[in-house]
Amino acid sequence: MDRDIRRMSSPVGSRVRIDGREVDYFCGTSYFGLHGHPLVIAAACTAAQKYGIGPATAALTPAHEEAIERACRFFGTETITYVASGYLGPMVLTQALREDYDVAFADCASHYSVLDALRATAKEVVLFRHLDADDLARQLALRVCPGQRPLVLTDGVFPSTGAMAPLPAYAAVLDAYPRSLLCVDDAHALGVIGTQGRGSFEYHGLQGDALYFCGTLSKAFGGTGGIVPGDRVLEAKMRGLSHIPAGASAPSAPAAAAAAMGMRLLEEHPEMRRQLWDNVRHMRAGLRAAGFDLADTPIPIVSLPGAPSIDLRHVCDALDREDLVVLYVPPRGYSDAPDVESLRIAVFSTHTTEQIDRLVDGIRRTL
Ligand SMILES: Cc1ncc(COP(=O)(O)O)c(C=O)c1O
Known part of the structure; x- marks a missing residue:
């Protein structure tokens, strides 16, 4: 199976079952977790x-x-x-x-x-x-x-x-x-x-x-x-x-x-949108404090570009071992993907502050 295609055996959301494990999920586009809403x-x-x-x-x-x-x-x-x-x-x-x-x-x-x-x-x-x-x-x-x-x-x-x-x-x-x-x-x-x-x-x-x-x-x-x-x-x-x-x-x-x-x-429930924007702000602020130069927008997609000294595949795998799943994007690996490799992080309204903080901390430690 393609290394990047995982087996998800739960509804998509902030916490999912992937390859038989429960993980914090920061991929995809279900920005309010609605695909898994009861x-x-x-x-x-x-x-x-x-x-x-x-x-x-x-x-x-x-x-x-x-x-x-x-x-x-x-x-x-x-x-x-x-x-x-x-x-x-x-x-x-x-x-x-x-x-x-x-x-x-x-x-x-x-x-x-x-x-x-x-x-x-x-x-x-x-x-x-x-x-x-x-x-x-x-x-x-x-x-x-x-x-x-x-x-x-x-x-x-x-x-x-x-x-x-x-x-x-x-x-x-x-x-x-x-x-x-x-x-x-x-x-x-x-x-x-x-x-x-x-x-x-x-x-x-x-x-x-x-x-x-x-x-x-x-x-x-x-x-x-x-x-x-x-x-x-x-x-x-x-x-x-x-x-x-x-x-x-x-x-x-x-x-x-x-x-x-x-x-x-x-x-x-307009508060769902406000929660998403709050989560996006929290994620971007945390990553900015970790040294990333990120625009202050309400968009729930955060892209972390690589650098010659960093192996982002390695970072992605290390996060995965801590049950934190983000998407590795190869250089030009999608329509608008940058010329360098990058990590794509999706923020959902259903992520908790603890989940976001755990990811930011994981990124800080593995980079
Ligand atoms: C900008 C853009 N347009 C269209 C689509 C396709 O939408 P759908 O999955 O509903 O076919 C995507 C999917 O990722 C997209 O990113």
Whole structure:
């Protein structure tokens, strides 16, 4: 078996059973531990009993309807298009918008979902330097002909490093281009940032008709499946110009019911989000005190880059022996992974202060 693929025999959460051992778990994307929450699991079980597993074709089960209704309320949008996975979100979006733009620009370290979506458009795609609004401005000036409409597509939060795209700077650059579009794959931000958990645009205070986002119910919300929030106009374009909503099975009824319950819990318990942000602050402060130079953001992904004198595989293995599990990321081992090896640490709202302190102490001792 691949060294990095472990056998997990419990629900995902802050404390899991991996390879037959109970460990403190700091990997993955279940930022509120909702995939293992008893009410989420119960909702999925009830839906399986009532509606079975497979999604209906050309029909929605009440579980799907509830997930869509809850997502509309959660994100304050008129419509939600619910598709098989978050990976498909950028593709649905770029297909739906294909008559609204001429040339696409993407952060060069965007997630595979973004780059695959753009490759499938048969339109010109220009990559700009990672997180670099000045380079975006330069590329736009070079590549957009008079009358052309640019579309910019990027991760809102990058999955390996937790870096946040400088969306206000991108929006300011795009002000000079009439009918330009700014689109975000917000898989790691939805549910997590913004006062109501609506993601990167809410966090940065950006609003407007030219802003689009997609994301997933498979991470913060405890279910599975991708979403593209929008209005009736966008929904009609998705139906007309993208084959994915009709041509790919929707998530299963239990997955939809789980996501609906996850959204309900996050809506009814905003303290879960505050707890996550507190935990992130505590983790970042502890690691900063241990000598790491970390940005002060609310993102529950912390990336510790290696140095020539440190063998991070060794650090990862040493932590593992203390039942502390973090993810070793090889150089360029994922879409946005740094050129050097790194450790990716995921923070959950369900981690206790003691768990976080134990990890920070373990890292301090093993480095
Ligand atoms: C930025 C980004 N977009 C999309 C996805 C895919 O989402 P899903 O797992 O729901 O297909 C991921 C998964 O890790 C991601 O990091």
